[in-house]
Amino acid sequence: MQLDNYDNFPTDLPVIAEDDIFLYPFMISPLFLSDDKNIAAATEAIENDSLIIVCPTKDSHEGERDFEAIYDAGVIGSIMRKVALPDGRVKVLFQGLARGRVVKPLTTEPILHATVDTIEPSEVNELKMDAIIEVVREKVRTLSQVSGYFPPDLLRTIEENHEHNRIADLICSTIKMKKDEAYKLFIEADIEKRFLMLIDILVSEIEANKLQKEIRSKVQSRIEKVNKEYFLKEQLKQIQKELGTDNQREEEIEEYRKKLEAKKTKMGEEAYKEISKQLERFARMHPDSADAGMIQSYLEWVLEIPFGDFAKKKLDITKVEEQLNKDHFSLKKPKERIAEYFSVKELLELRGKKNKESGGAILCFAGPPGVGKTSLANSIATALKRPLVRIALGGLEDVNELRGHRRTYIGAMPGRIVQGLIDAKKMNPIIVLDEIDKVGRSQRGDPTAVLLEILDPEQNSAFRDYYTNFNIDLSNVIFIATANDVGRIPAPLRDRMEFIGVSSYTPQEKYEIAKRYLLPQELKKHGLKASELTISKPALKEIIASYTREAGVRNLRRRIADVTRKAAKMILEDPEKSKITVSLKNIKQFLEKTVFEIDKTDNIDRVGVANGLAWTAVGGDVLKIESIRIKGKGTFQLTGSLGDVMKESARIAMSVVKTLIDTKKLIVSPDQVPVTPKELEEKITIDPSEVYKRYDLHIHVPDGATPKDGPSAGIAMCTTIASILSGKKIRSDFAMTGEVSLTGIVMPIGGLKEKLIAAHKAGMKEVLIPQKNYERDLDDIPDEVKEALVITPVSRIEEVLEKMLV
Missing domain, CATH: 3.40.50.300 (P-loop containing nucleotide triphosphate hydrolases)
Structure with a gap:
């Protein structure tokens, strides 16, 4: 089939954009078309019995179907056959006829149309071209020896063909070239220049293939050597096993001996004797015996002990x-x-x-x-x-x-x-x-x-x-x-x-730790810059006060990590956000659930509710002690999951308060004593000290699911019992800690620092502590707490009641 059977060039032709291969005029190739424009172009060419041009797409524009995405040159040819495939693609058999060039793009919709002209070869000097072609054939022969590019039939065709462009196209279609290089060779009309460019490419390919062949040869030699050594070693092992000798085991034993001798001067005589003894046993044993593996493990362990090796840095x-x-x-x-x-x-x-x-x-x-x-x-x-x-x-x-x-x-x-x-x-x-x-x-x-x-x-x-x-x-x-x-x-x-x-941190100490250590560390862990996330001072203090419940800073670190994670997500979702600020107004966006460690005082004085202070494994806490009175016969009930020590404190407190009432040191108003109708009718005068005989008392420490025990609730128990029996209110902004003896002496307690920090967090105004604790433990209390609280020493229960009851 020749171009003479069709219209003269230049002419308007449909265009197929080919992503995968660079076609040449002599090729009859199947093309698999999945793009609607390509399928429509092929269909039009068949229906109009016209030629079509197949242009390759540029590497960076594969899949695109416009003139910017394709090279302005390709193969002019005809479609011999068209078959629809089950997967929706269309297979066409394309026969290339001549090299062509897009002179003028016409339309891109619904298909690509362009004015196309053929690339006509230039005049040549036959003598010079014969010499150039001979050089090309020599390079092709050389390349065929170092690569598998050219089968014998193709070599024979190149040797026997005398059509210059056909020879160039055959070679270009065989060697691997980038699309840009193939395009430059394809559009070159000057045959002499085209072959000189081809010679350069062939020389580069020869050098590259020689290097690849050399590398493959070295790799193959190395693999053969490794395999050979492996098989020889395996054979040697079997021979040694048959002869009853094993050089590898001897080498291991010799290695153990060298290690032992190297450490002999550093280890004690006893250690050297024991290891030597086990080493000699191992040397005498048959390698398959039950104890051989155990002794070998022993030798490997003990010879790793760093006898005599010390860190040399002096203490400073x-x-x-x-x-x-x-x-x-x-x-x-x-x-x-x-x-x-x-x-x-x-x-x-x-x-x-x-x-x-x-x-x-x-x-x-x-x-x-x-x-x-x-x-x-x-x-x-x-x-x-x-x-x-x-x-x-x-x-x-x-x-x-x-x-x-x-x-x-x-x-x-x-x-x-x-x-x-x-x-x-x-x-x-x-x-x-x-x-x-x-x-x-x-x-x-x-x-x-x-x-x-x-x-x-x-x-x-x-x-x-x-x-x-x-x-x-x-x-x-x-x-x-x-x-x-x-x-x-x-x-x-x-x-x-x-x-x-190492006791609890105050809120101010936690703030400084968070600011200096925790926040910078968490920013680094979460890939954030210091400029991208800022937590304001009030917000950080709110996190400390309302979102953590601890003596240390472990949960505080977790809450800061929660904030940094959400900040990282916000920055990813909105790249334009260069800075996120956490303040009191938006803190709920970052942290949802608050955990109130200690309830703040409401400054409402109540009868029978006292603020005690307790030490727990996670720091101090304010312990509310509540009591009610019920008309009865003087019975006593305790609830709140109390331990034996606290139960005893309550009983002692009850006895102390009864003594105070009996001795008139705690004055009870007559209207606080219930009277029977008969006593009222007969106008019998009731002694106010009878009050504890006419009420049943119920003392409760809230949060009943939490076990509580310890010798520091005595004066708080006394205060709440005295309040409920006398009807006097207890100062709600005062807290207290201390044990009480049966004679009313306030005895010292432990954990004072944690308790005072808890009182400070709860917003207490004054705290009563035992006199001995005041004398010996006050230096350990942080200045921040001492400045915020009035700390009053007490030595007897009468002083406590005088301060607490209003």
Whole structure:
């Protein structure tokens, strides 16, 4: 089929945009059309029995169907056949006839139409072209040797053909070229230039394929070498097994011996003897014996113990203080005590004395969750540049977890202390014994008994692990324990430790911690910049006051994280938002549910309702103590899930108030005493001191689902009983804490700091505390609390009632 059978060029033709391949005039190719414009163009060409031009699309415009998306050149040809496929596509068989060029775009709807002209070849110098074509054929032969591009039939066609453009098209359709390169060769009318460009491309392809062939050859050689070595090694293993010899095992044993000899001078004589003994046993054993694997595991464990390796940095108390102040706000007393502890150690080091001469105090940070006990240990490790090992003791019941399992058991391994030394790779790490108050006891032993040895400076220099079966020196380890409730630690273990109380934070301290540490850290965690999220001071204080219930700052961190997460989402949803500000007005958008830690006082004085102060595991709390009186015979009822100590306090309080009434120290108005109709009729005078005989009392401490106990509710119980019997109101803006004796003496209590912080949060005006607490504990109270509260010492119950009853 020739172009002569059709209209003269230039002429108007429909256009098909082809995404996948670059067609050439000699090709008969199937085209799969899925685009409506392409299908319509093919249909029009068939119906009008006209030619059509197929133009390739540019790489960046695949799928688009306009003249900007296609090259302005393509193959002019005819459609020989058209078949509709089941998936909605149309398959056409296209025969290329000549190279063509789009001279003028005409229409883009409903199909592409353009004025097309053929690309006519230029005149050539036959002699020169023969020389150029011979060079091209030589390059093609060379390329065929280093690649699989040219099959023999195609090579023969290129050798025998004398039509210049046909040779160029055959080569271009075979080698892999980018569309831009193929387009430049396709539209070039000057045959000489076209072949010179083709020679450059062939040279590049030859170099690239040579390099690929070389790389493939090297990879293949390496794979063959690896496979060969593998098969030879496997054969050697089988031969050695048949002969009863195993060089690999001998190499392992020799490696163990080298490690042992390298550590001989650093480990004790006992350890060296035990490891040597087990190593010789292992060498004599048959590799398939039952004990061989167990002894090999033992050797691998014990040879990893860092005998004689110590962190070399000297103690520097200034570095410790700097790190503590950098990482923690407030905590003045704990930081002072830590500094004193390490001052002693530094002084002993300077004077060449051993650590155990310091008295061997083991620090234990005690306080509510989230106040920074574990992070204090982290700061100490950072300052001393020693590795930190954390051992969580919560729920630990098996003594072997600490001391190690005897090697007779399956799956035996060293205890956590020895594993900690191996992980730290030093013999003087800082080991944090977390939650030491939550160690359990079971039929597998009492772990606290092992802790007694570990924490005793007189014994831990020769700590014996059951698995290693030799003594290990723990005297250079700095042990730091943490606990929530000191009372749950067994007395012998408490005796080994020095407790540093890490108590509740005041609202102002929480604000400073949130501002300096928590907010910057959470911004970093959530990928936010400091300029993108701002929490105003009132909003931050509202989060502290109304959205957290804790002594520490763990929940405060979670609430700040809630805010930062929502802020991150808002920035993603609205990229134009460059800054988000959280204020009191919009805080509900970020935090929904408020948790009121302590109810604020309503400043309404009531009969029989007193404000007591209590210590809990999560800080202080204001404890409302309520009472009512019912006509009766003087019985006494207690509710509110009270423990034995509080029940006794209530009984003592009742007896104290009765004594005060009997001795006229608590005056009861006659109108407070109920009289019977008969007594009223006979005008019998009733002694006011009879009041407690004519009422049944019911004392209740709200929140009955929460168990309550402790020796500090005595004066509050006295106050509420005195109020309900005398009919006098109790000051609602006053709170109190203290135990009362049977003779009316106000006795000291514990947890004063947490209780006063709770009173401050509840908006109390004045707090009554025992005289002895006033004398000895007031220095520990934050200045912010002392400035906000009037703290009044009391020594007898009469002083309390005089202050509280109005």
